[in-house]
Amino acid sequence: MSQHILVLPGDGIGPEITREAVRVLEACQAQGLDITIEHDIVGGAAIDRHGVPLADETLERARRAQAILLGAVGGPKWDTMEDISKRPEKGLLALRKELNLFGNLRPALLYPQLAEASSLKPEVVSGLDIMIVRELTGGIYFGQPRGFGEREDGTRYGYNTYIYDEKEVERIGRIAFDMAGKRGGRLCSVDKANVLEATILWREVMNRLAPEYPEVELSHMYVDNAAMQLVRAPKQFDVIVTGNMFGDILSDAAAMLTGSIGMLPSASLNEHGCGMFEPCHGSAPDIAGQGLANPLATILSVAMMLRYSLNAPAMADRIERAVGRVLDNNLRTADIAYDGTRQVTTREMGDAVVAAF
Amino acid sequence: MSQHILVLPGDGIGPEITREAVRVLEACQAQGLDITIEHDIVGGAAIDRHGVPLADETLERARRAQAILLGAVGGPKWDTMEDISKRPEKGLLALRKELNLFGNLRPALLYPQLAEASSLKPEVVSGLDIMIVRELTGGIYFGQPRGFGEREDGTRYGYNTYIYDEKEVERIGRIAFDMAGKRGGRLCSVDKANVLEATILWREVMNRLAPEYPEVELSHMYVDNAAMQLVRAPKQFDVIVTGNMFGDILSDAAAMLTGSIGMLPSASLNEHGCGMFEPCHGSAPDIAGQGLANPLATILSVAMMLRYSLNAPAMADRIERAVGRVLDNNLRTADIAYDGTRQVTTREMGDAVVAAF
Ligand SMILES: CC(C)[C@H](C(=O)O)[C@@H](O)C(=O)O
Ligand SMILES: CC(C)[C@H](C(=O)O)[C@@H](O)C(=O)O
Numbered sequence: 001m002s003q004h005i006l007v008l009p010g011d012g013i014g015p016e017i018t019r020e021a022v023r024v025l026e027a028c029q030a031q032g033l034d035i036t037i038e039h040d041i042v043g044g045a046a047i048d049r050h051g052v053p054l055a056d057e058t059l060e061r062a063r064r065a066q067a068i069l070l071g072a073v074g075g076p077k078w079d080t081m082e083d084i085s086k087r088p089e090k091g092l093l094a095l096r097k098e099l100n101l102f103g104n105l106r107p108a109l110l111y112p113q114l115a116e117a118s119s120l121k122p123e124v125v126s127g128l129d130i131m132i133v134r135e136l137t138g139g140i141y142f143g144q145p146r147g148f149g150e151r152e153d154g155t156r157y158g159y160n161t162y163i164y165d166e167k168e169v170e171r172i173g174r175i176a177f178d179m180a181g182k183r184g185g186r187l188c189s190v191d192k193a194n195v196l197e198a199t200i201l202w203r204e205v206m207n208r209l210a211p212e213y214p215e216v217e218l219s220h221m222y223v224d225n226a227a228m229q230l231v232r233a234p235k236q237f238d239v240i241v242t243g244n245m246f247g248d249i250l251s252d253a254a255a256m257l258t259g260s261i262g263m264l265p266s267a268s269l270n271e272h273g274c275g276m277f278e279p280c281h282g283s284a285p286d287i288a289g290q291g292l293a294n295p296l297a298t299i300l301s302v303a304m305m306l307r308y309s310l311n312a313p314a315m316a317d318r319i320e321r322a323v324g325r326v327l328d329n330n331l332r333t334a335d336i337a338y339d340g341t342r343q344v345t346t347r348e349m350g351d352a353v354v355a356a357f
Numbered sequence: 358m359s360q361h362i363l364v365l366p367g368d369g370i371g372p373e374i375t376r377e378a379v380r381v382l383e384a385c386q387a388q389g390l391d392i393t394i395e396h397d398i399v400g401g402a403a404i405d406r407h408g409v410p411l412a413d414e415t416l417e418r419a420r421r422a423q424a425i426l427l428g429a430v431g432g433p434k435w436d437t438m439e440d441i442s443k444r445p446e447k448g449l450l451a452l453r454k455e456l457n458l459f460g461n462l463r464p465a466l467l468y469p470q471l472a473e474a475s476s477l478k479p480e481v482v483s484g485l486d487i488m489i490v491r492e493l494t495g496g497i498y499f500g501q502p503r504g505f506g507e508r509e510d511g512t513r514y515g516y517n518t519y520i521y522d523e524k525e526v527e528r529i530g531r532i533a534f535d536m537a538g539k540r541g542g543r544l545c546s547v548d549k550a551n552v553l554e555a556t557i558l559w560r561e562v563m564n565r566l567a568p569e570y571p572e573v574e575l576s577h578m579y580v581d582n583a584a585m586q587l588v589r590a591p592k593q594f595d596v597i598v599t600g601n602m603f604g605d606i607l608s609d610a611a612a613m614l615t616g617s618i619g620m621l622p623s624a625s626l627n628e629h630g631c632g633m634f635e636p637c638h639g640s641a642p643d644i645a646g647q648g649l650a651n652p653l654a655t656i657l658s659v660a661m662m663l664r665y666s667l668n669a670p671a672m673a674d675r676i677e678r679a680v681g682r683v684l685d686n687n688l689r690t691a692d693i694a695y696d697g698t699r700q701v702t703t704r705e706m707g708d709a710v711v712a713a714f
Pocket of ligand 1: 089092093248551552581
């Protein structure tokens with residue numbers, strides 16, 4: 001039976017990058033991948049049309065899909081909206097929460113062809129290959145109570161709740177231990193257990209799981225130190241597992257170590273292997289519609305989709321190899337172009353990947 | 358009248374680095390600075406002696422002091438303590454909170470003599486000079502309620518509260534605007550206002566203060582983007598202001614950009630100019646007692662003390678110039694040594710600074 005894929009382009013460069021990724025998906029279809037591709041809208045685009053960043057019908061469609069391909073959401077047009085529940089980002093957060101996509105995989109991989117793009121010295125980052133496993137449906141992003149209040153003297157305050165329970169930590173821990181077992185066998189759990197109770201529990205649960213994964217070496221690191229170590233000597237890491245907020249910060253820092261955030265995909269999975277796949281970068285409204293955006297992160301997100309949700313690892317490999325060939329051929333979008341390479345548009349890059357597939 | 362200085366060496370390398378910094382303080386005394394120097398213990402050392410990381414008498418002494426010089430606290434010996442209230446770090450946190458040291462200044466300054474130490478490319482970091490202003494007595498570090506609980510089905514959870522009120526934000530905001538006014542005139546406020554209510558309030562208050570500081574250009578950045586930008590192009594920043602947790606992470610990342618965290622001091626100030634001064638680095642128990650530690654961050658913390666709490670800016674300048682001369686003379690502790698420099702011990706580095714003063 002054909003598997004449903006829902007494409008949600010979103011805002012800014014979202015439409016143009018997903019367009020190229022969908023072409024790659026269609027190339028897979030032509031090669032026998034049995035999928036049905038549907039389209040809908042989310043984020044600012046949905047606010048403009050429906051008044052909310054995620055319409056009920058869209059959420060229903062998403063529930064029925066095996067996998068979602070998302071571009072990026074947000075932009076200055078919606079940044080001034082007073083009501084936080086109506087911001088484009090809430091569409092994304094609602095999808096994560098409602099579909100229970102707690103397992104966020106964010107690889108930070110340096111392509112040898114793009115080594116020069118990094119702001120770090122070549123010897124510090126060459127061969128970099130980190131997988132960050134971020135918990136995505138808990139922690140301070142969703143903790144209750146949250147909101148605003150007023151003290152007796154009229155002083156206003158804003159507050160959020162950082163909370164994790166054993167089950168939430170255990171399920172993300174298992175994903176991370178499994179991932180480490182399949183990779184270099186080293187898992188670093190990042191917390192702030194010297195200050196925050198929520199992360200003391202986190203550390204406890206990670207320690208409790210460790211004996212079940214004798215092939216994995218578990219270590220712990222405080223988040224401030226992890227931020228330092230990512231800058232100082234990032235190759236010490238294999239798999240990093242951490243909560244929603246720390247994962248947001250560290251995965252972006254790790255991505256930027258490669259110097260080419262336009263190359264990095266991500267996967268967000270639930271317990272049944274359904275997932276949402278999106279580039280790590282944002283909606284870059286400043287360059288939207290100009291053919292400057294790099295579609296490779298979104299195309300590589302399709303590869304993650306094939307690997308993690310559609311059980312088609314061989315096709316995933318083929319896409320990744322096609323991207324490698326295109327880079328070998330010196331094709332570059334503006335963000336990764338430098339002297340001696342050939343600068344191409346978003347569409348031309350998509351063409352090249354499809355041709356190399 | 359003589360001003361009281363309280364020295365709290367702490368754990369690990371704390372005693373050896375503060376010893377050298379105190380010698381510099383004594384050199385200032387010999388040049389006419391009217392101070393009285395007292396000593397006490399904190400952190401693991403205090404746990405071993407008193408059973409608590411900060412004894413009441415020590416806190417009383419700290420309250421009477423105009424300034425505190427702190428080494429570093431913590432170490433593996435106390436890491437396994439079940440009771441979080443008895444950890445060495447709690448001594449530090451209690452000092453910050455009890456003395457109301459809400460204004461944490463963390464410079465990330467690249468010494469031209471040490472440019473090679475950075476893991477970033479020279480052109481990305483040369484001339485780097487960022488001041489991070491971190492709120493230090495609020496946010497998730499101290500928010501109530503906090504602790505552990507159990508759901509009906511027996512699942513345990515841990516939780517913390519992230520909370521800021523207008524007054525807390527306003528007073529740290531003013532420190533940051535003032536600082537930006539005295540420096541490059543640019544202030545970047547870091548938050549996660551697209552997700553967290555506590556930081557929506559933060560952003561509101563920063564915006565409200567801005568018109569009072571027409572000479573300062575205020576911008577806002579999400580914390581994940583800030584972590585990326587620090588890696589990508591750190592010189593875009595002049596002053597960064599942020600909350601306690603984000604400040605912990607970003608200031609460590611920024612410090613590591615310089616490659617020589619053994620060089621970076623910090624100040625934590627209250628509304629009356631009393632302050633605690635300490636190196637940015639930790640207690641490095643692995644190298645304690647071997648004469649390998651770099652005392653310069655602690656010596657530079659004395660310079661911050663002179664500038665911010667003792668109203669002796671000229672002497673602060675003299676210390677900073679003395680450190681510069683010692684580096685010019687190629688003297689290096691192990692952490693910053695490389696071929697062609699002269700490696701010296703902690704004590705020898707202290708000698709050299711005192712001689713150059
Ligand atoms: C857009 C925003 C809500 C989101 C997050 O903070 O999770 C983004 O930064 C990400 O990392 O996917
Ligand atoms: C030791 C720890 C409690 C402390 C903090 O998190 O504030 C340290 O990391 C710092 O930044 O001074």
